Every structure is written in C-alpha cells, then in structure tokens.
C-alpha cells in the first residue's frame with residue numbers, strides 16, 4: 001500500500017460531474033443503511049458519463065493500481081466507507097478509491113470501527129509505512145507487529161497476504177536492490193541497468209511500497225546516496241516514491 005494524494009474534487013472533476021454527484025448524493029441521503037435502494041442507485045450510476053469520469057480520474061490518481069494491494073489490474077470505483085453502511089458517503093469524491101476486483105469483493109460492506117474511528121488503513125489519509133513493513137528477505141509478507149489497525153486491514157483484505165503477490169514483492173525487492181548496486185559498477189551489466197532502474201521507479205509499477213521501503217531503509221542509505229550523486233536525475237524520482245504526498 002502506497003500513500004496517495006487524492007486531489008480535491010474541485011481540482012479534478014468537471015463541474016458537470018460534481019453537480020451530478022451532489023444531486024445523486026442528496027437523494028442517497030434519505031436511504032436507510034442496508035436498503036436495496038443503495039445497490040440500485042449505484043447500478044444506475046454505473047452507465048453514466050459521470051461514473052466514467054470518476055473512474056478515469058481515479059485511475060490517474062492511483063496510477064492504475066489497486067489502492068490496497070498495488071496490483072495493476074484495478075478498475076473498480078471502491079468506497080472506503082462502504083456505501084451499504086454509509087449511504088451518506090456513496091457519491092462523495094473523498095470516499096472513492098481505485099481497487100482491484102478481489103480487494104473490493106473481499107472488503108465488501110465490512111468496515112471495522114472503534115468508537116466511530118475506522119480501523120481499515122486508508123491510503124489517502126494514513127501513512128501505510130507506519131503500519132506495514134514487508135519482509136523483503138524471506139517471505140514478501142507483512143511483518144506483523146501487534147498493531148490492531150494492520151491486523152484488521154489484513155483480516156478484511158486477504159489479498160495483501162496472498163502468496164502469489166508475496167513472491168512478486170520479493171522478486172521486486174531483489175531486482176531493485178541488485179539494480180541499485182549494479183548501476184554503481186564501472187560497467188553495469190546489463191548495459192541498460194540504468195534504464196531498467198529508471199523504469200523500476202515509475203509510479204505506475206506494482207509493488208512500489210517495496211521499493212519505497214528500501215529507499216527509506218537506513219541500511220541502504222550509503223548506496224542510495226551514491227546512486228543519487230552519480231545519477232542526479234534519479235533524485236526526484238526517488239523522492240516522489242519516498243514522499244508521494246509532497247509537491248514536486
């Protein structure tokens with residue numbers, strides 16, 4: 001999971017779509033939690049140009065990746081606060097995330113709260129790295145501190161612990177570490193190692209949280225500093241991963 005800057009509605013959605021969302025939200029405000037009208041209203045929204053615009057804008061904001069598990073086959077407009085339980089949030093831009101089918105389905109309308117405070121990690125408001133540290137040596141899985149919010153998030157989003165994804169995370173970590181050292185060699189092998197490293201820090205890549213963890217790892221700073229010195233153009237690309245919410 002990567003921290004994401006979701007722009008304000010007024011900065012990204014067209015006035016027309018904003019108006020349409022507001023109109024639909026006004027109607028949705030009268031829906032009772034769990035009522036069948038909620039699903040119907042969302043389905044009716046499905047075929048509209050406004051929905052299309054929302055999905056396209058979210059795809060850009062989330063770099064086409066699932067807000068939770070980072071795979072690139074995301075295409076669902078996901079509600080952080082589930083629409084069936086929080087109809088007053090169902091047409092709110094600030095409640096929209098981009099997610100893959102698996103995460104969206106797994107989460108469904110489950111939403112753990114403690115004293116009205118959500119426990120599910122929110123990539124737009126939380127700092128995921130405060131909660132998730134990946135084991136990049138052996139398993140590719142989250143290292144589990146006794147933190148309640150991470151435990152709840154993993155319980156509701158089993159995709160985060162899927163073995164197939166863990167294997168790919170480990171692979172991404174190994175490639176990235178290897179490339180960071182290889183580009184410092186007098187004659188990097190392969191010769192296009194630098195271009196490869198550049199492509200690895202493209203925010204559209206999956207498993208960016210893995211590379212972010214390495215870029216933030218104190219043990220790796222001596223090598224990363226050397227890479228930044230030798231290839232200054234990589235600095236802003238690294239910075240954008242380390243702190244994606246800061247203005248470039």
Ligand SMILES: [Zn+2]
Pocket residue numbers: 066067068069070071099100101102103104159
């Ligand atoms: Zn996902």
